[in-house]
Amino acid sequence: MRTEEIRQAAIDSHDRDAGKFEEWYHALDRSRFSNAFTYGRSKIDALVGELFGSLPKDGKVLDVGCGTGEHLQRALKAGLKAYGVEPAPAMLEVARRNVPDAEIKQGVATELPFKDGQFDAVIMVEVLRYLDRADTDKALKEARRVLKPGGQLLVTLVNRWALDGFYVLQRARSLVRGKQFDAVNPYCLFHTPASAKRDLKQAGFDEARTEGKLLAPLRIAYKLNERFGGWLASKVERADDAINRASLAQPFAGHLIAVGKVAKR
Template sequence: MTSKIDWSRRRAVAVHDETARIFSAEYADTNPFDSPFRYGRHLIDQVWAKNVAELPRGAQCLDIGSGIGAYMARLLAAGFDVKGIEPSEEMRRLAADHVPAELVSDGSVLDLSAFKDSQDFVYAIEVFRYLDGADNQAGHRQIYDALKPGGVYFGTYVNRWALDGYRQVVGLRRLKTALGLTPPRYHVEFETPSSLRAKLTAAGFRDIEIRGAMFAPLRLAHKAAPRLATALGQRTMAREGWLSDRPLTRPFAGHLIANARR
């Protein structure tokens, strides 16, 4: 009998096999305003790039859930030593178009023993959302152990109270599944700034910073009126710090971004 934990892990991989080409198409387009995915990634990328700018020359980097290799390609172009872990076979196949295939291996954040005490920078973008709480904690500890002392972790998470209604949608899906109306889709792990800080602290991290990013109602606007949403996004982008990353607005942003140090 498959446990709930085993199911969430396997389903996370299956979802990415199924959607790999969609991710690839999103990364191929550079306009952040006509897609909520690209709008959010643009903001995530700004913080990620600041991390990269502070890395020592020739830093050892590890991409958890490396997908099609988009972030790895940027690091390689900048002269860094980077490896990727990606459990989705289809994602690995597409990654070979962007980075040398031997740099991306089949694996999981739950076993990084091969990288113990060796990495200057470890990042996990939209990974922990698919794993349950126990796997989140185990994965954070694996990342902590993979980092060198003083090494930096960067990760993104789904905000529990984001103003896009996603938590309510997930709740409705779970209800339909419980009633036997629809099969389960995948696990979603929600965080708040305080719960995320507590998890990272428990894993041993220090110098923890939690940011909010993405004016979450844009996701709803893109579903209801895409052209209006594009125009709205062009106005909100410059105001994101005020809309999504103030103490009062951070708990309602579309993304939570964590930075921490071993």
């Protein structure tokens, strides 16, 4: 029951916040420095763009937890065939309105409504963080199932020891409230680069690697004041990106990105 409650809390949260995500993506179109979401998402989007650029012409991409459809639009612009899965009704409605040329189904990461070996790439952006261990394992195995030989999976995760201190904050919330999640603050599963690679290998991926993004605790600056956060981010961005290239920085980055590859047969 706990696994289902955790999953439903995440769905309810995103169903309620569909409009907010649309606003954030409009802000991202104006400037990646607009707020903490836009700055962090711009770093992830750059990696998603690299993945899309590496795929064959007319390749098929599945966005699991596609939200408002932003990455589906990017896939179509890259000349790819776009498919999405989204469990939150409000998000699903927005995605279908925004991206009518994509095939978007209602569903969950743990039971993907597609046949085996269909996709060249699967992405899960800010999905697994909201699932518990059992659901995460199922979701990774489902992604592996629907990938073609040579296919790739890109997922984002939350670093346990990120310098923004989110793990400490989440632990404090759970101690004060006597529970690990609620409708306002959904459950969060934390990872390290080592655990991310291990999970991908256990799910059947032949190769696994990780990258870190957003090392500087800029989310704290944005929370203090968005204008100040944006100014600070613009000043430290180049140095922060350079430091993130070092493997030693990965365990402390605000975003942990893991990529799993299926061997070509």
